Amino acid sequence: MRIVIALGGNALLRRSDPMTTEVQRRNVRVAAEQIAPLAADHDLVVVHGNGPQVGLLSLQAEAYRGAEPYPLDVLDAGTQGMIGYLVQQELRSLLPARRQVATLLTMITVDPEDPAFAAPAKFVGPGYDRDAAAELAADKGWTFHQDGSAWRRVVPSPRPQRILEIEPIRWLLARGAVVICAGGGGIPTMLPASERGELLGVEAVIDKDHAAELLAEDVRADLFVMATDVDGAYLGWGTPEQRRLGRVAPEELAAHAFAAGSMGPKVEAAARFAARSGRRAAIGALADITKIVAGEAGTNVIARTAHTRTAQEWTAQPRTEARTAEARAAQERTAQERTAQERTPETRTPEARTARERAARAPAARPRAVPRERPASGPGTEGAR
Numbered sequence: 058m059r060i061v062i063a064l065g066g067n068a069l070l071r072r073s074d075p076m077t078t079e080v081q082r083r084n085v086r087v088a089a090e091q092i093a094p095l096a097a098d099h100d101l102v103v104v105h106g107n108g109p110q111v112g113l114l115s116l117q118a119e120a121y122r123g124a125e126p127y128p129l130d131v132l133d134a135g136t137q138g139m140i141g142y143l144v145q146q147e148l149r150s151l152l153p154a155r156r157q158v159a160t161l162l163t164m165i166t167v168d169p170e171d172p173a174f175a176a177p178a179k180f181v182g183p184g185y186d187r188d189a190a191a192e193l194a195a196d197k198g199w200t201f202h203q204d205g206s207a208w209r210r211v212v213p214s215p216r217p218q219r220i221l222e223i224e225p226i227r228w229l230l231a232r233g234a235v236v237i238c239a240g241g242g243g244i245p246t247m248l249p250a251s252e253r254g255e256l257l258g259v260e261a262v263i264d265k266d267h268a269a270e271l272l273a274e275d276v277r278a279d280l281f282v283m284a285t286d287v288d289g290a291y292l293g294w295g296t297p298e299q300r301r302l303g304r305v306a307p308e309e310l311a312a313h314a315f316a317a318g319s320m321g322p323k324v325e326a327a328a329r330f331a332a333r334s335g336r337r338a339a340i341g342a343l344a345d346i347t348k349i350v351a352g353e354a355g356t357n358v359i360a361r362t363a364h365t366r367t368a369q370e371w372t373a374q375p376r377t378e379a380r381t382a383e384a385r386a387a388q389e390r391t392a393q394e395r396t397a398q399e400r401t402p403e404t405r406t407p408e409a410r411t412a413r414e415r416a417a418r419a420p421a422a423r424p425r426a427v428p429r430e431r432p433a434s435g436p437g438t439e440g441a442r
């Protein structure tokens with residue numbers, strides 16, 4: 058089987074854990090011990106979260122006054138290296154020497170018009186008590202939402218559209234490597250308005266469950282597993298009546314509400330994958346990965362209509378390729394429109410040309426206008442996670 062496994066950032070750094078390298082390594086080792094035995098029989102792609110880690114890097118960046126803090130896209134890239142390194146190292150230590158493990162920096166495109174830019178919802182960094190969160194919000198202009206009993210910073214989390222490195226990911230898989238990619242949901246990236254324009258990083262953190270789902274479709278995974286710090290998706294979560302879902306169809310999940318920024322994206326990603334692929338998606342505890350793969354643990358999302366999906370439908374164009382084709386067609390249309398405008402005498406003036414060029418650049422320029430949640434005045438008082 059080909060399996061995409063998404064490891065939760067909160068599972069790698071649990072809320073009660075101190076945010077140290079050693080603690081993360083210990084948690085990564087738990088994950089690696091679960092994943093390594095699967096590598097003998099399966100193609101494996103590992104995606105990791107970065108919520109706690111990217112927030113911590115941001116706090117550290119804010120503490121140094123000698124330079125502008127690094128933007129979130131750069132910090133996202135940092136977490137791909139940092140966490141990817143730990144996962145790669147721990148897996149290599151457990152796998153036979155001949156089995157290659159590779160971590161790939163992965164950029165994923167997002168839509169500048171995504172409504173998520175106006176409604177930050179992705180939890181990052183440590184948890185605070187209410188007063189400490191209010192102080193940081195006032196000091197740095199950050200937004201905080203309640204996450205369980207703690208308050209955590211939230212940042213925009215636009216939907217992933219296209220995985221720019223999908224080809225190298227497939228090359229590595231075809232050569233038998235265990236691939237660690239799309240870490241932290243990928244580095245959010247804006248496509249240029251024209252083929253030759255520059256790619257731009259975006260101040261955001263993509264949800265790694267949505268990114269992993271896109272990836273699972275793009276690599277034609279047989280199974281998509283989201284491993285986190287709970288043993289499944291619960292109905293009535295946090296109430297005395299809470300009940301874990303065992304096996305469920307995607308359309309049944311749509312009838313229930315799940316928490317935005319945590320279980321919500323997992324449930325949505327699982328339902329989407331199961332419905333589109335006819336294959337199984339599962340949500341469960343990091344320590345249970347082997348059992349989840351065997352279908353013996355977690356919340357398993359399986360389409361009722363799986364048998365009606367033909368192999369031909371599932372082998373049709375993957376989403377990233379479909380988006381690429383759409384984007385190319387849009388670029389060609391824009392180029393044709395521009396050529397037509399240039400042929401029109403009244404648009405040939407320098408002013409008209411400048412306005413047109415500005416308009417062409419506008420979508421790509423937008424992410425720079427996404428509020429940078431700053432300024433800073435030293436590190437905040439952190440509560441326990």
Ligand SMILES: Nc1ncnc2c1ncn2[C@@H]1O[C@H](COP(=O)(O)OP(=O)(O)O)[C@@H](O)[C@H]1O
Binds near residue numbers: 292
């Ligand atoms: N309905 C629910 N069922 C189970 N867990 C839930 C539910 N609603 C919210 N949660 C929370 O979701 C968390 C897992 O999501 P998240 O923190 O985003 O995980 P990760 O970072 O590991 O991907 C759990 O620790 C739990 O506190």
Ligand SMILES: NC(=O)OP(=O)(O)O
Binds near residue numbers: 065066067107264266
């Ligand atoms: N990027 C992301 O979704 O990270 P978490 O899994 O840590 O929330």
